[in-house]
Amino acid sequence: MEYENPKTTQVYERIGSIYYQIGDFNKAITYFNKGVELGVDYSTQIRLAKAYESIGKSKNAIEIYETIIQKDSLNLIAANALGKLYLSNTRPKSAEKIYRYLIKKDSLNPNFQYQLGRALMKKGERFDMVDYFLKAYELDSLHVKSIYRLAKFYKVLKDKDSTLLFIDKGLEISPNDINFLQLKANYSYTEKEYRLAIEQLKKLIGLNYRNINIYDMFGMSYLKL
Numbered sequence: 001m002e003y004e005n006p007k008t009t010q011v012y013e014r015i016g017s018i019y020y021q022i023g024d025f026n027k028a029i030t031y032f033n034k035g036v037e038l039g040v041d042y043s044t045q046i047r048l049a050k051a052y053e054s055i056g057k058s059k060n061a062i063e064i065y066e067t068i069i070q071k072d073s074l075n076l077i078a079a080n081a082l083g084k085l086y087l088s089n090t091r092p093k094s095a096e097k098i099y100r101y102l103i104k105k106d107s108l109n110p111n112f113q114y115q116l117g118r119a120l121m122k123k124g125e126r127f128d129m130v131d132y133f134l135k136a137y138e139l140d141s142l143h144v145k146s147i148y149r150l151a152k153f154y155k156v157l158k159d160k161d162s163t164l165l166f167i168d169k170g171l172e173i174s175p176n177d178i179n180f181l182q183l184k185a186n187y188s189y190t191e192k193e194y195r196l197a198i199e200q201l202k203k204l205i206g207l208n209y210r211n212i213n214i215y216d217m218f219g220m221s222y223l224k225l
Contacts, residue, residue, distance in 0.1 A: 004065065005077075005172065008036045008038065008078070008086045009036075009039060009041045009044055010041075011034075011035075012031045012032065012034045012038070012044070013031075013032065013035045013043065013044045013047060014027075014034030014042070015031045016028045016031035016032040016035065016044075016047060016051070017029075017047065019031065020047065020051055020054075021049075023054045023125065025051045025080060026053045026055065027152075028047075028051045028134075029048060029051045029052065029055075030098060031048050032044055032045075032122065033047035033048060035048075035184060036048060036067070038208065040071070042068055042072065042075060045064055045068055045127040046064075046065075046068070046077065046078060046081070047083065048064060049061040049078075049083075049177065050066055051083070052064070058088070058089050061081075062082065062086070063091070065078045065079075065081055066082065067103035070192045076102060076105060079098055079101065079102055080102060080111075080112070080115075081114055082093045082098055083098035083102065083119075084100050084115070085097060086119075087115065087118055087119060087122065088208065090122070091117040092119045092120075092122035093119075093123065093204040094121045095115070095116075095118075095119040096116060096119040096123065097121075099112055099115045099116035099119060100210055102205060103116060103222070104127075108139060109139075110136040110137075110140040110143045111128050111134040111136070111143075111145070113132045113133075113136040113139065114132065114136040114145055114146050114147075114149075116132045117129045117131075117132035117133040117136065117146070117149065118121055118149075120132065122147075126153070129149075129153075130149075130150065130153050133149045133150050133153070134146075134219065137150060140213040141169075142173055144170060144173055144174055144177070145197070147169050148166075148170055148177075148179050148183075149165050149178065150162075150166045151163055151166035151167045151170060151180070151183055152183070153185065155186075160187075160191075163183075163187060164187060167180055167183045167184050167187060168184075170183075171184060176203070176207060178193075178204065178207060178209050181200050181203050181204050181207075181209075182200075182204065183193070184196075184200045185197050185200035185201050185204065185214075185217060186217075188200060189217055189220075194222075194224045194225050195221075195225070197217065197221045198218065198221045198222070201214055201217060201218050203219070
């Protein structure tokens with residue numbers, strides 16, 4: 001059998017990848033670890049970190065990514081993965097540091113701008129965060145995540161024109177996006193455009209998105225009409 005006595009990092013990585021693909025993450029971790037023990041192979045280490053993420057061991061994954069970056073500061077894949085983990089583990093200051101570094105290395109990547117905006121949002125720096133969501137949108141006018149954040153930001157500010165602009169832009173890109181449909185329904189209802197609100201609510205229900213607020217707004221829209 002080809003894999004009976006594997007002796008190289010590449011073979012261990014291959015076996016680990018097979019187990020990873022079929023969802024046996026613990027066995028994947030075992031083989032990835034064996035590969036890492038044979039020497040520095042960033043590809044195997046990144047796969048090991050992802051396997052740890054898959055079983056909820058974020059701390060292990062973070063330690064691996066941090067080790068990679070200490071040895072290879074130009075490994076942007078590991079840095080980006082580390083930034084995302086910092087964000088999901090409520091470490092916005094660490095995430096901010098990572099994404100400011102990544103932007104220095106690649107200022108034209110809209111995702112780095114967006115993630116820095118998220119880090120600043122988690123720090124409560126609302127007016128700084130919007131600058132980076134706008135930069136992400138300027139770099140990529142189809143960057144849906146940034147468009148959604150901008151729509152919500154301007155909704156809070158009660159800037160109707162900007163809110164509607166980004167809501168409609170989001171729906172133009174992704175007509176069945178539940179987040180934008182909800183924003184459009186809420187906006188239409190607030191503006192007393194009840195028929196338009198009903199239209200959006202019907203789409204949400206058609207997409208099997210149903211909750212008390214949806215039905216409440218549905219009923220109130222019909223009542224207002």
